[in-house]
Amino acid sequence: MMQADPRGKGDQPVTASTPVSDPPGEAKRPAPASPSTARALNDRLALRLLQEHGPLTAARLKELTGLSRPSVADLVERLGAAGLIEVVGASEQRRRGPNARIYGIVADRAHLAGLDVRTHSVSVLVTDLLGATLAESSAPVDPAASTGAAVARAVGLLADTAARAGVPELRAVGVGAPGLVTPGTGELRDSSGLPPWHRALVPVLRERFAGTVLVENETNLAAVAEQRAGAARDRDTFVLLWLGHGVGAAVVLDGALRRGASGGTGEIGFLPVPGTRVLPGRDSCEGGYHSLASSAAIEELAAAHGLVAAPAPHEPPAAALVRRAVRDTESPATAVRTRADAFLDALADQVVLGAASVVAILDPGCVLLGGETGRAGGAVLAARVARRLARLTPLATEVRPTALGGGAVLRGALLMALDHAQQELFGG
Structure with missing residues (x-):
């Protein structure tokens, strides 16, 4: 499954050594790695540098890795x-003899795809091993269509886009x-309000395509994308509050992305909150935070105003x-x-209840407002939520709009596939 950026705060550089047992009271000393292990680690390091920096000369690889010239060769x-x-290519730097060769990862060594599966639509992105877009497409899925027809529509879209x-x-x-994704198995579990073709899609994809099919909750993928290339690039701890058809949090x-024991971390729609008429239950989030921040609740609030x-x-x-x-405020x-x-003040009053709950428990320091509603509210809604949050908690917390727009889930799905493919090819 998708892992957060390996350059996170708690990570340390990989070294060519393995721990051994030392007598009590003595510092542990690394044992030297075997030559084959050292070569594998060096290769992995070089590939990571080529991913991060793009094409490099052997001399530049020597500088970045700290290896000797013969080892780099x-x-x-x-x-x-x-x-x-x-x-x-070749270096344009003026020097005696031929210009230095520039090495890069073979982009077409593997091809990947990301799918963003919504209630009424599917979007597809196909890329090479470096993430360069080769083709993309999207199509509506008729909510009245049978499960078989809806699955065929999504699978056909992926196949056509790859072709x-x-x-x-x-x-x-x-x-x-x-919906909920079971850790370990990647099974998409039944959730209230989701069409049955969602659960049927993944098994068919695994039958139709030879490559590995990975599944993750959409909000989790959006958070990973925002951390890699969006509004949370400077944060290693944050919560993404998803405000869309339903509500959720990553x-x-x-x-590191946290999923919980059953994959349910962030199922904030079930959170009991003041201002609702009933309490949520195991089979329905009506009466929970969902009843204040879902699309239906926001449409009702707008009508009241x-x-x-x-x-x-x-x-x-x-x-x-x-x-x-937001436009009318000007x-x-x-x-x-x-x-x-x-209207925006009333909406912020409702949204902040979920934000305050996750802040009180997790102290993330930063809350992103995502999903269709969070993106539409942008900085204007984020500022209103931030002011209310400051009155509800002593914990300093930024509130930001997401930066990647409607493509965040698709970007995250592609990153998940990319990470998996590169780990298989490069080692991890």
């Missing part, structure tokens, strides 16, 4: 013979979907309403501005 030869790296990219085989496919602590918005293509009504309210008309402010 040996690893370049090994990785080239294995088909993992190739010469991609359009000229990819004969996918080494890994990452799938992001709402928890990243000390650089007399706020309407024209339907927007590819955007849920609740997100369109929030986006309209209106020259006092009545329009007042109505928008009142």
Whole structure:
């Protein structure tokens, strides 16, 4: 399953040594690694540097790894013979003799795909081993369609997109979907409100495609993407609060994504909160935080404030309403501005209850507002939630909007597939 960025706070550089048992009271001393182990570690280090920095000369690899010139020459030869790296150019630096060769990872050594599976649609992204986009597509899925027809629609979209990219085989496919994912098995468990074709999709993907199919909760994948390339790049501990059709949260602590014993970390929709008429139960989150921050709850809140918005293509009504309210806060008309402010203040009052709960328990220092509603509210909603949160807790906490927009889940699914493929090829 998806792991957080290996360069997290608690990680230490890999060394060519293994621990041994020492007498009590004495410091443990590393035993020297075997030559084959040292070579594997050096190769892995070089591949990681080529991932992070892009193509490099042998001289630059020597500087970054600290290895001797002969050792670098040996690893370049090994990785080239294995088909993992190739010469991609020559240095333009002026020097006597031929210019130095530049080595890069063989991008087409493996091909990957990410899927973002929503209630009424599927999006697909196919890339090479370096993450360069080769083809992408999306398609609606008729909610009235049978399970078989919906699964065939999603599987066909992946196959067609891979064919359009000229990819004969996918080494890994990452799938992001709402609902609970069982740790270890990757099974997408039944959750209230989700269509049955979601659970049926993954087994069919595993039958149809030879590569590894990995599954993760959509909010978790969005958090990983935000940590790698979005609003949480400077944080190793944070919570992403997902405000979409339903609500959820992803928890990243000390650089690692936390899933919980049953994969249910972040099922904040079931959180009992004030302001609801009933309590949630094991089969329904109605009456929990879901009843205050889901799309249906936001549409109801907007109606109570007399706020309407024209339907927007590819955007849920609740997100369109929030986006309209944010825009209306800049209106020259006092009545329009007042109505928008009142609605956004009421929405922030409801959203902050979930944020305050996770802050009180986890002290993450940063809460991201994501999902369609969180993205629509942007910095305006985040600022309102931050002010209320500061009154509810003594724990200093930033509130930020997410940065990657609607592609965060797809980006996270692709990163999951990429991590898996690179670990298989490069070692981990």
